[in-house]
Amino acid sequence: MRLSDMIEAFIKELWGSEDTQVELKRNELAEYFQCAPSQINYVLSTRFSPDHGYAVESFRGGGGFIRIIRLNEDDSTHFNYLVNERVGESINAQEARLLCLQLASQGRISKDMADIMCSAVSPQALCVPIPESLKDTIRAKTLRNMLLQLAQQGE
Numbered sequence: 001m002r003l004s005d006m007i008e009a010f011i012k013e014l015w016g017s018e019d020t021q022v023e024l025k026r027n028e029l030a031e032y033f034q035c036a037p038s039q040i041n042y043v044l045s046t047r048f049s050p051d052h053g054y055a056v057e058s059f060r061g062g063g064g065f066i067r068i069i070r071l072n073e074d075d076s077t078h079f080n081y082l083v084n085e086r087v088g089e090s091i092n093a094q095e096a097r098l099l100c101l102q103l104a105s106q107g108r109i110s111k112d113m114a115d116i117m118c119s120a121v122s123p124q125a126l127c128v129p130i131p132e133s134l135k136d137t138i139r140a141k142t143l144r145n146m147l148l149q150l151a152q153q154g155e
Contacts, residue, residue, distance in 0.1 A: 007033055007043045011068065021069040044068070050081045053106055079151055087143050090136040096121040096143050109150060117146050 001009075007029070014022045030037040048054040048068050057067040086099060097118050104114035119125060121143050126135045 003033065003035060003039065004043050004047070007035075007040065008047045011043070011048070015070065019070075021067055023065050023067045025065050050086075052102065079147070083144050083147055087140050087147070089140055090133065091121075091140045091143060092136050093121065093123045093126075093139065096139055099143070113150070117143070120146065 010029075010033075011022065011024070014024070026037050026040045030040050033039070044056050044066065048056050050071065053071050055069045055071060057069070059065050059067070082099070087096075091099075100109075100114045100117040100121075103109045104111050109117075121139045123135075126138060128135075
């Protein structure tokens with residue numbers, strides 16, 4: 001098991017069934033795993049991002065700590081982040097596919113729905129002689145409309 005996987009598993013074990021957040025000290029965690037604090041930062045940014053259903057708050061200073069908040073699946077903040085920040089005005093095919101697959105792995109959408117969404121924003125679906133930047137804009141509008149529709153249906 002890789003160190004990143006061990007750190008992720010350790011952090012997830014800190015949650016009780018009803019807990020929505022956990023607080024930890026980056027330096028203490030780095031010391032426990034005998035790694036650099038940057039390794040903890042890496043795990044937090046790649047495994048505990050809003051895309052994965054988490055928000056991370058960092059409090060610096062003498063008694064500084066990190067708070068990881070598990071977002072509610074119905075959380076409008078997470079949805080707004082996906083539509084406005086993650087997708088935004090432009091998204092490439094690889095990022096769009098990753099987002100759809102992450103939503104399925106989190107149980108937010110079905111695997112079949114993820115496959116359909118991936119197909120709709122794939123390079124094959126936008127195989128027309130226009131600049132790549134325009135394709136990314138069309139892909140973003142398509143993906144945002146699908147996400148809005150799913151939110152309205154409660155998928």
